[in-house]
Amino acid sequence: MDHEKVNILLVDDQPAKLLAYEVILKELGENLVIASSGREALEVLLKTEIAVILVDVCMPDLDGFELAAMIREHPRFQKTAMIFISAIQVSDIDRLRGYEMGAVDYVPVPVVPEVLRAKIKVFSELYRKTRELERLNQELEDRVRARTAELENSTAKLRESEQRRSMAIAAGKMGSWDWDWINGDWMWDEGQYRIFGVSPENFNVNPANVQALLHPDDVDELRKAIAEFNKGSRAYETEFRIVRPDGDVRWCVGTAAATVDGSGRVVRVSGVTVDITERKRAEERQNLLAREVDHRAKNALALAQSIVRLTRADEVKAYVNAVEGRINALARVHTILSLSSWQGAELSKLIDEELAPYSLGGQIRLAGPEVQLVPATAQTLALALHELFTNSAKYGALSTRSGRLTIGWQVDNDALAVTWEESGGPLVRPPKSRGFGTRSLLASVESQLGGQALFDWRPEGLLCRLQVPLTRKIAASSAPDKFGAAASAELQRASG
Structure with a gap:
């Protein structure tokens, strides 16, 4: 058609x-x-x-x-x-x-x-x-105007009913109500009872009972709405809380419109109530996430600042490569934490990310259970692993195709034990002094996480053992300064 x-x-x-x-x-x-x-x-x-x-x-x-x-x-x-x-x-x-x-x-x-x-x-x-x-409604209204007073009155009631229904639909069919301003009669639909957590069988709708369900801090909103209609207002909207009989607190937005007679006097008030509790909770989660992102950004900047300030190299190119490598390691763990909404990171994912820049074939063997690390521990351990990989690629087992590396970890008594064992590479001699990588690893693991880092410079390859507590609490307010204060001071003492 x-x-x-x-x-x-x-x-x-x-x-x-x-x-x-x-x-x-x-x-x-x-x-x-x-x-x-x-x-x-x-x-x-x-x-x-x-x-x-x-x-x-x-x-x-x-x-x-x-x-x-x-x-x-x-x-x-x-x-x-x-x-x-x-x-x-x-x-x-x-x-x-x-x-x-x-x-x-x-x-x-x-x-x-x-x-x-x-x-x-x-x-x-x-x-x-x-x-x-x-268009049909308009035609119908034109015909209704010509009918008798009785039919006109019946049509007016039907129009009021349709108006209430349309308002409820526009509000997501949450709840609608009607208040006869003259005789005090109330009408609630099923949605209104559901929002307030009551039933038509055991709840008598009247101003006193409705006020009893309002949050004490929001009772004045009801009085304010009544006062506005008495002053001649035709509409009113506000957010308020209700306390259901079971104690559950719900956020609502209420919209009301007045109907007046020929003299302008309010004879009826109709409205809708929408439960916006989930929206309020979503806003709270979003605000919390924004604060968390701000906190984590400050933490990352503090770590980056410490890396730039404390890195040492004889040449500019070596300095740039060292800084870029450490910043990239920090960026990789930041990406992992972001994907989990900063809930934590799997240790195996941290290791996989550090392995990504190298084409090592079957030179590396990994063994250990899935371990979830809190953000602060993940960031620090990621930098420590980066230093171990970098040193091994330059001087250790990963610098030659014959070299082998085994990384194993386990959890015992709320402590993470990581073993780094190299073999098959160049002959190893104990270093005469510790470089920045070793010092930063020691400082971050021991000073920042309260753990322990042990190095055994065996001729056949480095053996390193890291002990990291998994249950130690790090205050949110001081987390951004941990590396900059504790670790940096440790590094400066070591380099001095």
Whole structure:
């Protein structure tokens, strides 16, 4: 059946992708409108009625999230369907942010044409049906005005019911309520009871009982809302907490709108309540993560500063290579910790990362269980392993194809024991003095982690044993200064 075409806005800064979307969506028979940037999309929206917006998340100048926020700020586009396309891995926090900005769905790249067409078709039909329903409602209202007073009154009640239902749907079908301002009667739907943790059978909805469920610090919000409506306000919105009968505290956002009679007097207040507890918790997690990232960045900078300040070399090139190697080791462990959201790192992954720059065939043998290291221990141990690998590649077993290296580790009584055993390489002689690598290894393991590093310079190859406690607590406030204060002082004493 022929139908009126709707406008679909495609927003992407890459022409090739826009062309691909046009080809995929062409068979829908709708009007496809193109925008190559967020600002161009805003100009199109102000001039054209748009049913669905397909927008790329990653764009220069104005990304998809920022564009969605600006669109939602305009009253005309608060219900316009927006679908995000993302070519990167989307986390739960990013999805939550997208849905808060008004996204109705996500489409990953590479795009599956059938899936994209199906999603666009659903929202296009919904937009078309909504417009048809609006026109039908308008016609119905025109006819109702001509009917008798009894039918007019019945239609008015139906309209109020539909208004409450629409508000609940717009709020995610969380909960809606109605308060007769004149006689004090309340009406709660099922969602409202569920949010407050009560049931219609054992809870009588009245101002006193509702106030009893509000958090003591937020009771004034209810009084303030009543006072605003008495002053003539027509709408009110606020965030508040409730304490359920079982003690569970929930964050909510409440929106209320007043209905007035011909004289302007408030006769009814209707509203919706949305449980935003998960959003609040997500915001808390995000803030915590931001503080953690700041702390870890300071720690990494302190380590890098110490490496640059304390590295010694006879030539500039040797100095640069030494600093770069140690900074790269720090960067590698930082990447591992970032992938775990700074929860920790596996010892085997640290070793694998240090092995990556070398093509050693079967020269290295690893043996040990999976051991999870806390961030501070992982960073320090990564630098220690880097020094051992570097020295072995220059002077030890890894400097020749005949050399062999065995790295073994085990955990006993909350302590990690790592054994580094070289053989088959050049003849080993005990060093007359300790270089920076050895001194930094000793200082970091012993001073920073409270462990022990033992070296046995055997003729057939170095034997090194590291003992590291796994349960020692390092205060967060002092962690960034551990290497810069304790380790650096130890190194300076050793070099002096």
